[in-house]
Amino acid sequence: MITAATMRDPGAMRHRSMLFVPGSNASMMSTAYVYGADAIMFDLEDAVALREKDSARLMVFHALQSPVYAGTDTVVRINPLDTPYGRDDLEACVRAGARTIRLPKTDSADDIRELEHEVEDVERDCGREVGSTRLMAAIESASGVVNAVEIAQASPRMVSIALAGFDYVIDLQTTRSREGTELFYARCAVLHAARVAGIAAYDVVWSDVNDEEGFLAEVELIKRLGFNGKSLVNPRQVPLLHEAFAPTEDELAHAQVVVAAAEKAERDGLGVVSLGGKMIDAPIIVAARRTIAFADASGVRRQERHA
Numbered sequence: 309m310i311t312a313a314t315m316r317d318p319g320a321m322r323h324r325s326m327l328f329v330p331g332s333n334a335s336m337m338s339t340a341y342v343y344g345a346d347a348i349m350f351d352l353e354d355a356v357a358l359r360e361k362d363s364a365r366l367m368v369f370h371a372l373q374s375p376v377y378a379g380t381d382t383v384v385r386i387n388p389l390d391t392p393y394g395r396d397d398l399e400a401c402v403r404a405g406a407r408t409i410r411l412p413k414t415d416s417a418d419d420i421r422e423l424e425h426e427v428e429d430v431e432r433d434c435g436r437e438v439g440s441t442r443l444m445a446a447i448e449s450a451s452g453v454v455n456a457v458e459i460a461q462a463s464p465r466m467v468s469i470a471l472a473g474f475d476y477v478i479d480l481q482t483t484r485s486r487e488g489t490e491l492f493y494a495r496c497a498v499l500h501a502a503r504v505a506g507i508a509a510y511d512v513v514w515s516d517v518n519d520e521e522g523f524l525a526e527v528e529l530i531k532r533l534g535f536n537g538k539s540l541v542n543p544r545q546v547p548l549l550h551e552a553f554a555p556t557e558d559e560l561a562h563a564q565v566v567v568a569a570a571e572k573a574e575r576d577g578l579g580v581v582s583l584g585g586k587m588i589d590a591p592i593i594v595a596a597r598r599t600i601a602f603a604d605a606s607g608v609r610r611q612e613r614h615a
């Protein structure tokens with residue numbers, strides 16, 4: 309039986325970066341794995357021109373099976389199922405062993421249930437383990453935002469949900485600003501939906517790849533809101549994002565001391581711990597463990613700490 313627990317490995321929740329790579333660009337696809345993104349997302353949707361849809365699908369089919377992507381978390385953004393390309397995209401990607409399918413323009417839980425049904429048919433057909441393909445939804449409309457909780461909970465295969473800001477602002481009848489005021493409600497709604505469902509939340513892409521300052525300001529905002537990470541369009545954004553999400557050495561050192569004190573209290577049979585006169589309770593211990601997990605994902609060096 310497919311359960312949420314079997315689909316969601318804790319590693320997927322620690323992802324910060326999901327790098328878009330146009331499925332029609334052979335040169336980008338052949339090198340994308342070197343940039344250290346937590347997940348590589350081959351795109352068959354809006355980055356691919358209509359006349360290249362079939363050739364891009366074939367290239368992604370081969371890239372997914374290439375040994376260079378064997379150790380990479382691969383995501384494919386297929387075309388919506390109500391387009392002439394969606395079902396062919398899905399079949400090719402599931403057959404080739406994509407770890408996650410990203411459904412763009414998800415407006416309702418029914419979109420995910422339809423996708424799940426189709427994925428299961430292909431898995432059975434090609435002899436892949438039923439349930440081995442994970443799903444994620446990109447929310448790109450007001451309907452999607454309003455239905456975000458049902459979408460996030462629509463299938464045990466769901467591992468994450470992403471806000472897609474460019475199409476969303478068109479639906480909202482506004483434009484994308486540098487500070488992102490127009491995205492605030494949607495960001496909070498998508499994030500809450502992810503947390504209710506126990507899955508990861510990804511923020512919008514930042515398209516002006518030369519505006520490093522604007523990108524970093526947005527990253528600070530989404531980190532503070534609680535997002536797991538962000539969809540990216542350019543390799544230069546990967547280290548910037550990872551660095552911004554990495555705890556400082558001081559934050560890591562404090563988290564380690566908190567966890568060590570909590571573990572000692574548990575061994576000593578004490579319920580409440582005091583650290584430097586401050587009470588350490590359960591939420592603080594959870595936050596400290598989260599900091600350590602982020603530090604591990606970011607490669608921040610740990611030192612032995614004792615209570």
Ligand SMILES: CC(=O)SCCNC(=O)CCNC(=O)[C@H](O)C(C)(C)COP(=O)(O)OP(=O)(O)OC[C@H]1O[C@@H](n2cnc3c(N)ncnc32)[C@H](O)[C@@H]1OP(=O)(O)O
Pocket residue numbers: 327328329330335336337339340351354355474513515517541542543544
């Ligand atoms: C709204 C949406 O739907 S967004 C999702 C769809 N869009 C995409 O997938 C866009 C992907 N990104 C890109 O095409 C490009 O990064 C752009 C157009 C944003 C910027 O292009 P440039 O300014 O030329 O990028 P830049 O100069 O940083 O490229 C440097 C190198 O990185 C490579 N590169 C750039 N973007 C990517 C990428 N997304 N994946 C892999 N490699 C990339 C380039 O091929 C180049 O390689 P080279 O040095 O071997 O020639």
Ligand SMILES: O=C([O-])CC(=O)C(=O)O
Pocket residue numbers: 354412446448470471472473474475476511512513539
């Ligand atoms: O899915 C994404 O992150 C990008 C996208 O399509 C959008 O912003 O409309």
Ligand SMILES: [Mg+2]
Pocket residue numbers: 354412448472474475
């Ligand atoms: Mg879009």
